[in-house]
Amino acid sequence: MGLRGDAAIVGFAEWPHVRRYTDEKQFTIDQWAELTRLALEDAGLSIKDVNGIVCSEIREADMFTPATIVEYLGRPVNFAERVDLGGANPVGMVWRAAAAIELGIADVVACTTPGRPIPSNPNRGPIDPRRYFQSSSHKWGSPQAEFEIPYGNLAQNCGYAMIAQRYAAEYDYKPEALAKLVAHQRDSAALNPLAAFYQKPISADDVLKSRMIADPLRMLEIVMPVAGGGAIIVASKEIANRCKHSPAWIKGFGEHLTMKTPTFAKDLCRSPVGPASDTAFDMAEIERHEIDACQIYDCYSITVLMTLEDAGFCEKGKGMDFLLDRDLGFDGDFPVNTHGGQLGMGQAGAAGGMTQVIESARQIMGRAGERQVPNCKNVYVSGTGGIMSEQAAVIMQGGGNGI
Amino acid sequence: MEFEKPLPLQTPASQPYWEGLKNRKVCIQQCDDCATWIFYPRNHCTECLGNSLSWKEVSGEASLYSYTIARQPTAPHFADEIPQLLAIVELDQGVRMTSTLVGANPSDLRVGMRLRPHFDHMTDEVTLLRFAPLVANSE
Numbered sequence: 001m002g003l004r005g006d007a008a009i010v011g012f013a014e015w016p017h018v019r020r021y022t023d024e025k026q027f028t029i030d031q032w033a034e035l036t037r038l039a040l041e042d043a044g045l046s047i048k049d050v051n052g053i054v055c056s057e058i059r060e061a062d063m064f065t066p067a068t069i070v071e072y073l074g075r076p077v078n079f080a081e082r083v084d085l086g087g088a089n090p091v092g093m094v095w096r097a098a099a100a101i102e103l104g105i106a107d108v109v110a111c112t113t114p115g116r117p118i119p120s121n122p123n124r125g126p127i128d129p130r131r132y133f134q135s136s137s138h139k140w141g142s143p144q145a146e147f148e149i150p151y152g153n154l155a156q157n158c159g160y161a162m163i164a165q166r167y168a169a170e171y172d173y174k175p176e177a178l179a180k181l182v183a184h185q186r187d188s189a190a191l192n193p194l195a196a197f198y199q200k201p202i203s204a205d206d207v208l209k210s211r212m213i214a215d216p217l218r219m220l221e222i223v224m225p226v227a228g229g230g231a232i233i234v235a236s237k238e239i240a241n242r243c244k245h246s247p248a249w250i251k252g253f254g255e256h257l258t259m260k261t262p263t264f265a266k267d268l269c270r271s272p273v274g275p276a277s278d279t280a281f282d283m284a285e286i287e288r289h290e291i292d293a294c295q296i297y298d299c300y301s302i303t304v305l306m307t308l309e310d311a312g313f314c315e316k317g318k319g320m321d322f323l324l325d326r327d328l329g330f331d332g333d334f335p336v337n338t339h340g341g342q343l344g345m346g347q348a349g350a351a352g353g354m355t356q357v358i359e360s361a362r363q364i365m366g367r368a369g370e371r372q373v374p375n376c377k378n379v380y381v382s383g384t385g386g387i388m389s390e391q392a393a394v395i396m397q398g399g400g401n402g403i
Numbered sequence: 404m405e406f407e408k409p410l411p412l413q414t415p416a417s418q419p420y421w422e423g424l425k426n427r428k429v430c431i432q433q434c435d436d437c438a439t440w441i442f443y444p445r446n447h448c449t450e451c452l453g454n455s456l457s458w459k460e461v462s463g464e465a466s467l468y469s470y471t472i473a474r475q476p477t478a479p480h481f482a483d484e485i486p487q488l489l490a491i492v493e494l495d496q497g498v499r500m501t502s503t504l505v506g507a508n509p510s511d512l513r514v515g516m517r518l519r520p521h522f523d524h525m526t527d528e529v530t531l532l533r534f535a536p537l538v539a540n541s542e
Binding site for chain 2: 129130132133138140141143145146147148149150151152153154155157158161162163165166168169211212213214215217261262263264268
């Protein structure tokens, strides 16, 4: 079942993640084109090589997103997909691109996630107060409109907090372990010039002293919204072997969806990344202990803990001890989020999870500079959408020529 | 800007649920084919996708499955409710629902604590189902 493993990430582009964006604002489609141009240049390819795209939502159109992008690029494609998995989009994009390439539908696929503000609309009307409901649908007939929004169960913080609270009731909850994880990631971000928290390390104690937002989650365990954006180019074996960088082969993937609102999870302490990761490891025929670095979606500290457990890197319920016992730095014995994660980079909307995908490829290509993991061959990357409601995992591998 | 409390708009599928709450009754659905209890109201069973469901009145007694204390409002509409005691509540039939807790001291909240229904008549038309500790707060 699954991939042969001979499609690869061959290039990428990543804009600096900044808290306050002061440069010229561009529409999402402009950003899409610019990031794609930069990523193609990085790979040593041109737009003429592209015959597939994978996108997520853009601000300028609710429907027909791929066609809108293709028209703007001026480049007809054989494969166009819009992924709707929230934070899991980038990981979902990677495997869809690889699958299309292995099926022979496309040779070069651009996967792009813009995350900068767009120009303000001079004709915008009054602000609709329902905008504050964010990812909870207020449409007629929506279960969230009827059974969540009236109780104020909105946005992400409280959902993740309730997962953490349930975890605390079933297992051992150690705030100092999660604080240590955040501090490790901020150490890596301090070395990453693209990170919002570049040169701004913090201690575990800083995390524990930060403001409580939704018990038991504190401010420094929660991502900060920023402007940014990223893109990757996925290519066939034939093309990958003549690109500029050593390819990051896509060896296995898995995806699993269970619900929209955590209230309806069968078991709040078992996240969908479990089945997704099992599928990915089986497909890649790689064991957990062979992984050299993990790039784990980290909208919150608790997401990393749950992923480490459910993806099988440590025993269920023992994740807190794992965090305390292991060194998660890029130079540690279990490197996690070597770019600083989103807790260190900041979260540029849909582009947040792309930082993990790009860092996976960067480490495999040996381009991580000061924070390079030595001999980094196998990388596990996860994506999380909604409130651990939809998750995906990909395993990438360096070396060889795709056989 | 005015932030009116968002209230549910009942649908043909959920009408008996909201009607029940108005009359201080908790009614949920059960599958005629496999006896699975179902929440939120809908037309198909979440276990077997059977389309024959019946409304049953239940006690509304429940346990606290998880909760959080929101220290900043989840939307401006709820600014007057800070701290919001958001809860995932498990009815004794096993179904879960989102709610908020009333009459509870935040520091006394415990996963697993027993709860009873609290009918909050928001308007003539809408009653929300909140929950209170089964054992009254000592305060």
